[in-house]
Amino acid sequence: MSCIVEAAGIRFRYDSGFEALRGVDFRLCAGESVAVLGPNGSGKTTFLLHLNGILRGEGQLRVCGMDVEPRHFAAIRRKVGILFQDPEDQLFRPTVLEDVSFGPLQAGLSKASAETRAKQALAQVGIHDGWTRAPYHLSGGEKQRVALAGILAVQPEVLVLDEPTTHLDPPARRALLDLLATLPQAKMIVTHDTSFARALCPRAVFFESGRIAADGPAEEIIRRFRWEI
Amino acid sequence: MSCIVEAAGIRFRYDSGFEALRGVDFRLCAGESVAVLGPNGSGKTTFLLHLNGILRGEGQLRVCGMDVEPRHFAAIRRKVGILFQDPEDQLFRPTVLEDVSFGPLQAGLSKASAETRAKQALAQVGIHDGWTRAPYHLSGGEKQRVALAGILAVQPEVLVLDEPTTHLDPPARRALLDLLATLPQAKMIVTHDTSFARALCPRAVFFESGRIAADGPAEEIIRRFRWEI
Amino acid sequence: MHIPDGFLSTPVWAGLAAVSAPSIGVFARRAQAGLQESRVPLMGVMGAFVFAAQMVNFPVGAGASGHLVGSTLLAAALGPAAATVVMTAILAIQALVFQDGGLLALGANVFNMAIAGVLAGYWPYRLLAGTRARRIGIFAGGFLSVLVSACLCLGQLALSGVKMRAEVLGLAMLVFVITAVLEGAITVAVLSALERINPQWLRVETRKNRPVLTALAITALLLAVAGFMLASALPDGLERVAGLTGLEGKEFHVLQSPLPDYEALTLENPWLRKAGAGLVGLSLTFAVCLVLGRWFVRWRSA
């Protein structure tokens, strides 16, 4: 079977000597949505950063059929779209449109077609104007949507979201839920918001001190670890 | 009746000219717990920052029987403990223990008794070691706990918490819920997490574009504004 | 200490622009050599950090307070070449967006604060960082970076004919010395706190012998002292210097041939003569810098 992510025995130690991952085994197939649950400090964010080679530990890791190695980084980073925890860190260009077209431009598109792509992605997240606004003029929810558009503009095969609902008010959270439900890509969603996880992901994995302690139906995992909020 | 917070007609305009508060009326009495709900950008955080004089707008504001004026700031700040939205902002000392003992030290305690106080507060939030770690290396949830300990160590009369659960995993969130339920102080809790609000606060106020649009039983307000997550 | 436009005479701002522009080019190339991609956001965010840090007041008693300038801190954290580039970015943004310092005077301000200030701050740190006198090195760095920038600034103003009475000058010097002591003290306090958090951030260069930087640093120091002495000794210094070096005569010939119609104007207008002298100086310095820059690049790659 062709899987998008195949990880086996991933181990990683930070410079400080702390061993954040201690043998992670994980598979994700096309079109699947997985919730990534687990306590604070269990290594969820650290694991995500391995998927496109930003952190590199020991073990076997293949993404979209390629080993995660420097010569494949460019290709892999086009297929894996990671949305980080703080949208402020992702909007690093002076205007919304420039920011969203950053990815396509880096992928070698012309300026014009990168901007067309960016506008499509912005429309997908429900932003139809204000393209020349600067990021610091946006509200928290808008920042998050622009950041998501920046990921979508690269047309990745898998979306990886790190706590996408923090700071969103309930209507904005519902809007994000609806938006994500319409996107066809495979998804990995790190979240402490179990009702969000349950609404989007039939499957869940549970991290515990640097390992995946359980993998199975989201309902069951939430019940088993008493993870209900 | 003696009320801890009495606010009438608070208006505030940021330097940018944006009018973030447009007449807020609010009362909080001893032992009460109030959930502060409302959309992103409706002025919740701005209002909290008025309670101990960090921002100063127009209108009448009395806290613990004192007008919020420079000559009362020191006294008021010892009675009002504010937990900020982003724990990153709150941890401004080089180590965890120093950070938590900052408040007691400023209140005039000796170094030794300030540290004892700090260790008690850290134990309350479930941190029993790692006192000399640098706050910036902690995971999101750990930061939030340290920040909360910093507030508890001052033993204030009213706890004002701005989105205290955003980065907490479900067990930590439950622990915080239990902890807050046992604390006798009056509480104001800004949150988008309605089940947390409901579990802790019988009463809720709802902010909307710089005003309190509704004040009443939490259940009713959540239903009325369709604020369920 | 950010000199606005309108203060410096044309030869001074033009000359300094001609020195600064290619130097920044050299520093940028230097900072980029062996630059991991991650350093660009780091440098940018550090620029924003210094900007924000400059707004944090340090109370020193009696209701007075000072703030950090940051050259030495930046040099310790990023190395001198990158620190120079970051300081230049800050100065340019201050000139463009905050009307703090002029745009034509940017060359002068960059020279005073980003080049001379950073180098004067870095060298004491570099020399003493590995020894027991570490704190003294840091203090001296902060102190010198501010004092050198201030002296250069005063010197250039005087050179441009902004007259100041001795008392005023003395008062200004006093203020500068106090600011410099404060910068030293703040830098020591912040760096010590940083060391407790993570000592890896503060780099002590292990590579030895960099003759160009040493030379530049010493030149900067000498220039500062010379500039200031000149400023206090000779109120209308440039004319004297021009007279001494014979520039006064030459610049006339240079101007004469391409602009014959304006000959009378040229003769009568001292400001045009000055501008002419400035242009000559500018081209000369620019040429020198280009040659130096080329040589430096070749020397680096060799």
Add this chain to the structure above:
Amino acid sequence: MAQRIAGSHFVFDEWSRGSSALHRLSPRTKLVLFLSLLVITAVWPQSWLLFGLAFALVLAARLPLFGVAARAALVLPFTLVFAAATWLSGDAHRALALLWKSYLSALWVALLMATTPLEHVLEAAAGFGAPRLLIDVMSFTWRYLGVISEQAWRMRTAALARGGERSFEISASTLAVLFASSYARAERIHRAMASRGQKI
């Protein structure tokens, strides 16, 4: 302990998104134009005549006259000190010249920035040969200026809220922690850039 970056600091950002002829002029042309005006102001003794032109341009660009004039006035505190010193040394004429020259020059820069978004000014400067690294650093510095000074302000607020007094030591450790947090932020930004396929 920390002043706040006021929203008014971002006022150019608003103005520069206008649509007058001056706004639409190519940024390179504008850069050359305003640099020339600055040079003329610097070398021409009668350049105060140009005040008329400056205000005409402000109106032509449909900018608020008072607002732009006030922006340019930010230069005055420094100027006033030195003008006073010059006046004291008996050169009233020169003192006056210092005042109007620096003010007029500030007006030109304010006009440039009020009609051209900063990122376009930077692109134009890069087109004229400014080092790419410097331009990139400026762009990042400008982007995170608000974020980090806001954070500095909130840290100071947090210290005050816990009864902190203004003190040298607290300011120093706050700056150290702010440095640490900025360092971590730079790391996260770099990760975000790399994740979106930034070429190496």
